[in-house]
Amino acid sequence: MPSPLLTVEALHVSYGRVDAVRDVSFEVPEGGLVALIGANGAGKSSVLGAVSGLVRPRSGAVRLDGEDITRRPVHRRVADGLVLVPEGRQILGSLTVAENLRLGAHRRRRQAAPEADMYRLFPVLDERRALPASALSGGEQQMLAIARAMIARPRVVLLDEPSMGLSPKMVDEVFTVIEKIRAQGVTVVLVEQNARRALRVADTGHVLETGALAHSGPASELLQHPKVVEAYLGIE
Amino acid sequence: MLQQLANGVFAGSIYALFAIGFTLVFGILRQLNLAHPAIFTAGAFVGIELATRLGLPMWALIPAVAAAGGLAGVLLERVAFRPLAGRDDEHFAGLISSVAFGGILIAALQARYGTEPQSFPTEYFPNRLFEFGGIGVTLMQLVTLGLALVLMLGLAWLVSSTPMGRAMRAVAENPRAAKVLGVNTGLVTSGTYALSSALGTVAGALLALNIGQADRDLGASIELIGFAVIIVGGLGSLWGAMAAGLILGVAEALTVTYFDSTWKGLVAFALLFAILVLRPRGLFGAVKVREV
Numbered sequence: 001m002p003s004p005l006l007t008v009e010a011l012h013v014s015y016g017r018v019d020a021v022r023d024v025s026f027e028v029p030e031g032g033l034v035a036l037i038g039a040n041g042a043g044k045s046s047v048l049g050a051v052s053g054l055v056r057p058r059s060g061a062v063r064l065d066g067e068d069i070t071r072r073p074v075h076r077r078v079a080d081g082l083v084l085v086p087e088g089r090q091i092l093g094s095l096t097v098a099e100n101l102r103l104g105a106h107r108r109r110r111q112a113a114p115e116a117d118m119y120r121l122f123p124v125l126d127e128r129r130a131l132p133a134s135a136l137s138g139g140e141q142q143m144l145a146i147a148r149a150m151i152a153r154p155r156v157v158l159l160d161e162p163s164m165g166l167s168p169k170m171v172d173e174v175f176t177v178i179e180k181i182r183a184q185g186v187t188v189v190l191v192e193q194n195a196r197r198a199l200r201v202a203d204t205g206h207v208l209e210t211g212a213l214a215h216s217g218p219a220s221e222l223l224q225h226p227k228v229v230e231a232y233l234g235i236e
Numbered sequence: 237m238l239q240q241l242a243n244g245v246f247a248g249s250i251y252a253l254f255a256i257g258f259t260l261v262f263g264i265l266r267q268l269n270l271a272h273p274a275i276f277t278a279g280a281f282v283g284i285e286l287a288t289r290l291g292l293p294m295w296a297l298i299p300a301v302a303a304a305g306g307l308a309g310v311l312l313e314r315v316a317f318r319p320l321a322g323r324d325d326e327h328f329a330g331l332i333s334s335v336a337f338g339g340i341l342i343a344a345l346q347a348r349y350g351t352e353p354q355s356f357p358t359e360y361f362p363n364r365l366f367e368f369g370g371i372g373v374t375l376m377q378l379v380t381l382g383l384a385l386v387l388m389l390g391l392a393w394l395v396s397s398t399p400m401g402r403a404m405r406a407v408a409e410n411p412r413a414a415k416v417l418g419v420n421t422g423l424v425t426s427g428t429y430a431l432s433s434a435l436g437t438v439a440g441a442l443l444a445l446n447i448g449q450a451d452r453d454l455g456a457s458i459e460l461i462g463f464a465v466i467i468v469g470g471l472g473s474l475w476g477a478m479a480a481g482l483i484l485g486v487a488e489a490l491t492v493t494y495f496d497s498t499w500k501g502l503v504a505f506a507l508l509f510a511i512l513v514l515r516p517r518g519l520f521g522a523v524k525v526r527e528v
Contacts, residue, residue: 054415078418090413092406102399103406103417148417 003066005030005187006051006082006156011060013046013211020046021057022211028156028204033178033188035198035219037232038208044191045087047208048158051189052084053077064156081155085162087191089145093134097125097144100133104148118147121180139170146177156187163194175201195232199223207232239371240493241486246377248485249384250443254458255465255477256388257435260395263472264408264428267330271312272436273455273462274338279305279437280450281345284354294361294445298383301441302434309433310426312337318425338455346452353451361445380442387435388478394431395474404428460501461488464508470518479519483507 004027013021021043028034036044049055051062053074061070064082072080083104092100098115105114119126122143128136133144142162149157159178163171171194178201182188192198199205202219207228215228222228258272283301286292292300316333320326364375395401406414407424415421443458444450465484469476484504491503511519 052416054412073420073422074415075418075420078416083418084416086413086416090410090416092409092413094409095402095405099402099405103402103414103419152418 004028005032005065006189007061007063007066008047008051009061009063011047011050011062012058013043013050013055014058019211021050021208024060024208024211024213026204026206026213026216028187028189030155030187031182031185032204033182033190033202035195035202035205036189036191036208037193037195037198037205038214039232040193042208043211044208045160046211048084048160048189048191052082052158054084054086078152078154081153082158083149083152083154083156084158085145085149085160087160087164089138089141091133091136091141091144094132096130097133097136098129100144100148101125101129101151104151114151118151121150121177122147139166139173142166142170142174143177146174146181150181150186154186156189157181158189158191160191161193162190163192163197171197195228196223199233237493238369240489242371242373242377244486244489245482246373246381246446246485247489248482249381250439250446250481251458251462251465251485252478252481253384253387253435253439253442254462255469255481256391256474257432257439258462259466259469259472259474259477260391260435261428261432262466263474264404265317265425267317267327267334269312269317269334269429269432270331271316271334271338271341272432273459274341275305275308275312275433275436275455276440276443276458276462277450277452277455278308278341278345279440280444280454281349281354282437283441283444284356284450287356287360294379298438298441301437305434305437306430308341308437309429309431312433313426313429317429342452342455349452351452353449355449356445376446380446383438383442387438388474391431391435392474400424400427461504464504468508468511468518470520473518473520476518476520 006028009025011021011024012019024047026034036047038044046055050057053072057070061068063069064080069077069080101115101118124140125144125147128140133141136144146162162174166174175197178188178190190198190202199219199222205217205219205222206213207215207222215222215225223233254276258269261267261269279301282304283297286297286300316337317330320329320333323329361376366373395404403414403419403424406417406419407421411421440454443454461484465480466477468484469480484507487507488500488504491499
């Protein structure tokens with residue numbers, strides 16, 4: 001068994017007295033796609049916050065390639081290839097599309113036009129590169145957020161609710177992009193409210209309930225699991 | 237009249253230089269650094285010290301003062317702002333702690349130099365006078381204006397066109413998003429304070445060079461007019477601070493000519509209120525480092 005690329009061990013996150021995440025552990029193998037699903041406020045984003053470094057966990061550990069990175073600052077994790085696409089996209093609206101991309105390209109600053117690859121992957125951004133990012137539609141902004149993360153050539157991408165607030169057509173596009181990312185060999189951790197779509201693209205799924213892991217297993221099994229179906233998937 | 241206009245422009249260029257440093261910190265980090273006038277005063281004393289003790293010539297003096305200012309800025313942010321990050325009252329607390337930092341700095345200057353004004357060595361800078369169509373201009377004034385313009389345009393270029401500037405604008409708009417993109421926000425914060433304080437100290441040294449001396453009230457003399465410049469220009473706007481600095485400098489000079497020097501403050505601040513009534517966000521309220 002090769003050792004996992006990303007390991008979360010007994011993670012605890014609290015905000016003041018409120019425990020957002022309690023004793024969560026899971027592993028993500030290199031090239032894998034792991035989905036975290038659960039209701040609003042179940043702690044999914046807090047897990048990603050701790051993994052990306054935005055949130056300092058109360059206890060527990062995050063390991064990248066076996067190395068403990070729990071206390072490493074965000075910008076160094078990005079340099080190590082661990083990149084978050086935050087919830088709500090967090091596009092820098094006053095900067096142009098190209099500037100947003102270049103900001104993501106810190107690690108590749110010696111290359112002349114690091115954006116070129118991204119424009120190939122996301123043609124819609126190419127057409128809009130000189131516009132302020134605030135001029136993009138919601139779906140386009142999500143594409144920009146993902147492109148901005150991918151331009152750093154990450155090893156692991158953490159996607160926080162990438163389909164939130166998008167039209168069904170854009171949701172399809174986002175999931176197509178997720179599969180493309182995966183096909184490039186990039187490891188993905190996907191947090192989604194759209195549990196069915198997430199489990200369909202994932203290899204492994206974890207269900208969070210009030211901050212703790214309730215169910216874990218191969219995504220295909222979770223899709224059939226009676227309790228998961230009842231609580232999160234419903235009748236199609 | 238033209239002579240007063242010219243004098244106003246020279247004074248205004250120092251106001252502008254003072255103001256852009258202050259407004260830069262606000263524009264990028266949303267912090268009001270009330271230690272800026274003390275940093276400005278310290279710049280004047282450091283300049284005098286380096287000129288007297290080490291005999292540094294003018295071309296080396298300004299970079300040395302800027303470097304000292306940069307270090308002071310980094311220290312200031314570390315002790316007066318960074319420890320407060322995340323507190324509910326971080327903005328108000330930062331105001332107070334920066335006032336405290338400024339107070340300590342002024343007290344330290346007084347401990348070292350006493351209350352007497354300190355002077356640059358006589359003949360430190362060639363006291364040459366030029367005449368342009370009846371307007372007398374000293375070499376020092378020309379150097380001041382030139383340096384102020386170069387520094388202000390340089391800062392504008394840095395913010396708009398360099399990777400550091402891009403990172404600064406990203407932090408200004410959304411620190412969290414900037415962090416997620418791998419921007420070292422701690423470094424950007426330190427860098428912003430270093431630049432701001434370097435500009436502040438150079439402004440102080442230039443004022444002292446123009447009047448030949450400095451005392452511990454130098455900062456207090458520019459504080460109010462400097463803050464007026466910032467508000468008139470639109471808080472956080474670099475171009476606004478530059479334009480407003482020149483406008484207030486000229487307004488002050490004209491007041492002194494046509495009324496009396498006691499009216500100086502009154503006219504400058506009346507102008508402040510007039511502009512605020514007409515354009516509540518300041519002259520350049522729309523063109524900011526950070527969008528509102």
